[in-house]
Amino acid sequence: MKKYSLNVLACTLLAGIISGLCCGYLFWSGAGPDVANVPSSRGAEITALSGKGVISTGDSANETRKSDQPPATPNRQNLAQRALELMKVGSVEEALKEILNAPGQMERMEALLSLVKGMDDEGVEIALAEVRGMGRGMDQFMSFNLLMARYAEIDPEKALKFASGSSGFERMMGTTSILRSWASKNPMAAGEYLVKTVLDSGVDDWQMRRSAASVASEWVRQDPDGALKWAKALPDEVKGDALNNVVQHFTSENPLKAADIAMSLEGESQERALRSIADQWSRTNPQEALNWAVTLEGETKSEAMEEALENWASQDPDAAVAFMGDLSSSEQERFVPEVAERWARRDADSAQAAAQWVSDFPESEGKVRATGEVVEAWMRSDPTAASTWLGDQPAGESKDRGITALLNDRQLRDDPATAVVWAEQISDEGERSEQIQRSARRWLSSDRGAAVDYIESSQSLNTEQKTELINLTPEQLAPREERRFRGRPF
Secondary structure, three states: OOOOOOHHHHHHHHHHHHHHHHHHHHHHHOOOOOHHHOOOOOOEEEOOOOOOOOEEEOHHHHOOOOOOOOOOOHHHHOHHHHHHHHHHOOOHHHHHHHHHOOOOHHHHHHHHHHHHHOOOHHHHHHHHHHHHOOOOOHHHHHHHHHHHHHHHHHOHHHHHHHHHOOOHHHHHHHHHHHHHHHHHHOHHHHHHHHHHHHOOOOOOHHHHHHHHHHHHHHHHHHOHHHHHHHHHOOOHHHHHHHHHHHHHHHHHHOHHHHHHHHHOOOHHHHHHHHHHHHHHHHHHOHHHHHHHHOOOOHHHHHHHHHHHHHHHHHHOHHHHHHHHOOOOHHHHHHHHHHHHHHHHHOOHHHHHHHHHHHHOOOOOHHHHHHHHHHHHHHHHHOHHHHHHHHHOOOOOHHHHHHHHHHHOOHHHHOOHHHHHHHHOOOOOHHHHHHHHHHHHHHHHHHOHHHHHHHHHHOOOOOHHHHHHHHOOOHHHHOOHHHHHHOOOOO
């Protein structure tokens, strides 16, 4: 079997493939995270106190779990060598199984890379057939992308023809991996092939955008000006991601030059590039990024300032707030939700400071949104303090939004008796009734007797609403996810 160097492939794996494994796999498998079913790790206990529904956190919230590290074994240590020996005698399938059945994700990744480096085109196709028979998961996704990238190292056009015979997400991901690997060696050839062949094949725009972005990412590392020229010439429906990757590269080297490039673009491409510059630049120098952003005009100016202020608030909220003090009242109203949310995310003390800052603003749509953002973030770090502060706020739209955020928290969803205490404090009649009914439904499922007593005595529900709630069947009260899968085989 022929041997090929795969230095470029290693870079491709680290810079391109592995960075997209999680999001790509979730899209492929259709198994994105189900937030509603993630168990809470905070160990929070919720109790109704002083009629406000103050939330208290148990001691378990401060406990740290220690993960056990599996001991190294001779099998794990010699994994790559055993797989390579199997491949030498023609057992590509067995070599692949040896790796993918071994414990340790990093060990599997390292061994798989060593194995793939020694494959020729025939070996790649044999291995791909084996990978297709695997159950879908991260190992399958990783193996598939590595093999496609290796195929591109050997013969990119043959690899692309092979990928075109696949279907669905396999074809899309295969084409992207191949083009990126090809571009790492010969970006002009990969770019020309994409334009002349792939763009004329009638594949969907999403795949084309992804493929063009991959080529641009590799090209700009070798020839920034050439990559920019190529990306600008792409059709409008696919150029956005490619241009964005090029602009990001220029931003890391020279933000002002990147800004000049962005201003030479038009329409959505320009707007996206300017937002990207503001975001990336402000991560390293928010003051400079904001000084540049304020020189822009219209909505683009506001969006760039928003990106920069968000990042500044994450790094130095006091400085971001001081900058906000020099802005007009309309600008402050626009930016206060994002700044407050990033500030509150830092820790419990920051959340408290952000809440106090927000409370000093006059009632406005910006304050309403900011209150909800702060409460949502604060609930993750200190639910007791968040609920206490919210309970002390004056009635109105801002408090209503904060209560809604609190009611959407996992802790309140799991304690409907406390949830209705909070829902009763909402000043808007329609919103109050809706939130009470939502909590009452959950309460009926967990403690029907207590829930019925509450419903019958409620002053916020009319007779029709009470009757409807009390007459709900267990099937109707079941969580949406449970109703969806009930009766289906697994």
